[in-house]
Amino acid sequence: MPVLSPDINILEKVCHKVSKIIVRDFGEIEKLQVSKKGPGDFVTKTDRKVEKIIIEELEKARPNYGFIAEETGKKKTNSQYNWIIDPIDGTSNFMHGIPHFAISIALEKNDEIISGIIFDPIKNEIFYAEKGRGSYLNNKRIRVSSRRNFDEIIGLYGCPPFKKVEKNKIFDQIKKASLSIHKLRNYGSASLDFAYVASGRADFAWYDHLNYWDFAAGKIILLEAGGAITDYSGNNFVKQKETFISNSLVHNEVLKILFK
Numbered sequence: 001m002p003v004l005s006p007d008i009n010i011l012e013k014v015c016h017k018v019s020k021i022i023v024r025d026f027g028e029i030e031k032l033q034v035s036k037k038g039p040g041d042f043v044t045k046t047d048r049k050v051e052k053i054i055i056e057e058l059e060k061a062r063p064n065y066g067f068i069a070e071e072t073g074k075k076k077t078n079s080q081y082n083w084i085i086d087p088i089d090g091t092s093n094f095m096h097g098i099p100h101f102a103i104s105i106a107l108e109k110n111d112e113i114i115s116g117i118i119f120d121p122i123k124n125e126i127f128y129a130e131k132g133r134g135s136y137l138n139n140k141r142i143r144v145s146s147r148r149n150f151d152e153i154i155g156l157y158g159c160p161p162f163k164k165v166e167k168n169k170i171f172d173q174i175k176k177a178s179l180s181i182h183k184l185r186n187y188g189s190a191s192l193d194f195a196y197v198a199s200g201r202a203d204f205a206w207y208d209h210l211n212y213w214d215f216a217a218g219k220i221i222l223l224e225a226g227g228a229i230t231d232y233s234g235n236n237f238v239k240q241k242e243t244f245i246s247n248s249l250v251h252n253e254v255l256k257i258l259f260k
Contacts, residue, residue: 002136007062007107008128011117014057015103018050019121022088022103026122029097043095051087054105058083065107070213082108084216089118090189104191106216116217118191127195127221135225137199144227144247145200153250154183156193156205170208173258180257194218197245198225204246204254206232212239232259 004012025046051069058067066076067083083105088094090101099122106116117128127142129135135142147153155177159170177184185202187193190210196202198221207214219229219237228248229237234255237243244255 002133002139002141005115005130005133007115008117008130010058010061011105011107011115011128012119012126014054014061015105015117015119015121015126017057018053018087018103019119021050021053022046022094022101022121026094026097026099029095043091046094047088047091050103051085054085054087054103058085058105068212070211080110084108084113084213086191086213086217089191089214090187093188098188100187100192101189102191102195104213104217106213106220108216113216113220116220118195118217118221120192120195125195127198129198129221129224131220131224133224135198135221137195142199142225144198144222144225145203146249147203147247148249150180150250150253151182153181153203154185154201155181155254156185156187156196156202158188158190158193158205158207158210159186173206176257177254181254190214191218194222194245197227197247198222200247203250204244206245206258207243209241210243215243230255 055067055069065081065083067085068075070086086104088101089104094101103119106113108114115130117126119126125137127137190207193205194215195218197205222229222245226248227245228251229245231237232242232244246254
């Protein structure tokens with residue numbers, strides 16, 4: 001078992017605490033699907049409640065750290081350390097009773113992500129990584145896949161609201177990939193997509209639009225597992241909205257298929 005740093009220990013405890021609330025509230029979603037009001041307001045309250053608890057717990061443990069939080073838009077940036085928080089990544093899945101979503105929290109130091117955690121409360125899977133110390137799933141080391149044959153690889157993609165992207169652009173990318181790649185999937189949680197590529201469950205993924213909290217934790221987990229991340233042109237990824245990740249072995253070839 002790896003020796004966890006104090007920061008990862010803090011994140012793991014916080015995730016376990018709020019996961020109980022998430023799982024409990026998820027159990028109420030099915031009832032709300034058939035109600036006149038629907039689950040929308042309920043999900044928003046859950047999201048904000050979970051984020052509030054995460055911020056409170058992290059501020060207790062690290063009062064001098066800042067944070068950037070997705071749901072409420074709260075910011076308290078620090079010159080050196082900041083938490084990047086997404087309380088429920090995959091909110092649409094949660095709202096529709098689909099058990100595929102995650103808590104995602106990263107820690108940056110001087111604008112560089114140095115650790116991150118992604119916790120799937122339904123499967124009880126906790127992915128985490130720290131810079132220079134590898135990536136883990138439930139305390140077992142993980143690596144990206146060694147697959148490179150197009151007849152075997154699986155690709156994931158994210159599809160944001162069409163008002164943010166050109167419809168034909170997304171459809172064209174999917175068509176190109178479908179003609180060459182074994183299988184494509186759209187799971188609806190970017191953080192878990194990163195975790196799945198990092199752990200070898202999938203081989204690449206792409207997104208036209210990601211916010212910082214969508215990829216912050218996933219980025220370090222992917223890189224520490226041996227994966228690659230660039231923009232669509234193959235350039236170094238910083239905080240661009242166009243994101244392509246892979247097991248590194250198929251990176252350039254798939255980029256050419258999708259975007260050349």
